[in-house]
Amino acid sequence: MPELPEVEVTRQGIEPFVSGYRIDKIICRQKTLRWPIPYRKLQNQLQGQFVQSIQRRGKYLLFEVESGFFILHLGMSGFLRVLPEFVEPSKHDHVDWLFNSGRVLRFNDTRRFGALLWLGKEPFSHKLLSHLGMEPLDTNFNGQYLLNKSIKKKTPIKNYLMDQKIVVGVGNIYANEALFKANVHPLRAASNLSLKEYQILVKQIKNILKKAIQQGGTTLKDFSNADGKPGYFSQSLKIYGKAGSSCPTCKSPIQIIRVGQRSTYFCNHCQH
DNA sequence: AATCGCGCCTGACGGC
């Protein structure tokens, strides 16, 4: 499940094979992901164009060509890989970009919650990107910012952290982990946390995301091979997916509840 | 305005 670290690891992994190369062809085998893929428009805009850069904003990847930007969201189950040459696609291999190097960038997304769209020259004014909150690894993202935005917010702190209008890139796994590390109970009202608590939370969020990126994300992809394998960060998870086992700090059993239709793991003894 | 919960989608898994 791609959150910020997985998307960033993807960006870093594909960049050397994509940036600076010419797209000779795009092939879509699937009409619709989360929304219809604008195949015709992509064909017209991308073919023969050199990729200038690949950026990340939140969980979106932005590919810049001379005539504008197209964006890719990995959704829940999406991943990219780079093939040394074209080979027959497998199940759920929906989109290929063929490069002048002979390499192929291939998008696979079992559940099709992902998105591929053409945004033109002003991608950040598009409604999908314009409302996005702060980048968590930006130095401006701090406890004071989270405190200011939380005034009158009765929503549970866990939902607040996962709200992309507040801060981008934090999904279910990393929200669980950060709250555990900061000793904050996931059901606390966002407006109820002190500046001190928000400062600690921010520190933990940055720390966890950085570490996860360094370790290749929770689900690591080998970008020049067909196979995905578990990322090293999955070994560093303290609380996510560990209902019933004992808290690494106090040994009391880890609880699981539903918060906003999401599985939420916490230690009743350590998190207040 | 803020907040809640639905639906999209496939596959794995458990119970009967």
Add this chain to the structure above:
DNA sequence: TGCCGTCAGGCGCGAT
């Protein structure tokens, strides 16, 4: 064996 329900969950959107 097969069938059904649940879960995985990001996120826009409609309802409240």
